[in-house]
Amino acid sequence: MKRFHVHVVVPKLDESVRFYSSMFGANPTVLKDDYAKWMLEDPRVNFAISARGGEAGVNHLGFQVDSEEELTALREQVVAGSVEIQDQPGAQCCYAASDKYWTQDPAGVPWETYHTLGDIPLFGADSHEKTVAGASSACCAPAVSIPAVVQRKVGCG
Known part of the structure; x- marks a missing residue:
């Protein structure tokens, strides 16, 4: 089963944890010095925030899946x-x-879109993530632009 994923960069983690805990009526499932995550069932969402620099706001969206088969199908x-x-x-x-x-x-x-294999002790253990054209990236979002949807003309019937 798929779970919608949202990751938001926040300027002050403690203030945002208080806000979202109140909003969701639940404490974070994962809470670190620079990161918090809520694994909610209603609505079924993986909502994460981090205070690791970068522009505040929505960092990325996605889907978390339960199996490699679901990942391959998507x-x-x-x-x-x-x-x-x-x-x-x-x-x-x-x-x-x-x-x-x-x-x-x-x-x-x-x-x-991802399938979680297990927990690790660091926010980003990859020092040089694999990215398009071999560039390095910050954890949790590619640092380089991925070409957008191939442009196609779609006519109205």
């Missing part, structure tokens, strides 16, 4: 739609090891 669905992707097998980011891929919507919003 990847094939995206590729079949002529959308460019960036694979990151065995990524170590946000206190978790995951197999994932990234894409980007036409407005430039990064989308992450």
Whole structure:
């Protein structure tokens, strides 16, 4: 089963943890000095915040899946739609090891689809994540632009 994922960069983690804990009526499932995550069932969402620099606001959106089979099926669905992707097998980011891929919507919003393999002790154990064209990236979002959807003319019937 898929779970919607949202990651927001916040200027002050403690204030945001208080706000979102009140908003969701639940304490974070994971709480670190620079990161918090709520694994909510209603609505079914993985909502994460971090205070590790970067511009405040939505960092990326995505889907967390429960199996490699679901990850493969969603990847094939995206590729079949002529959308460019960036694979990151065995990524170590946000206190978790995951197999994932990234894409980007036409407005430039990064989308992450991933299957979590287990917990790790650091926010980003990968010192040099694999990215498009071999560039290094910050944890949790590609630092380089992924080509957006291949432009196609779609007519109205």
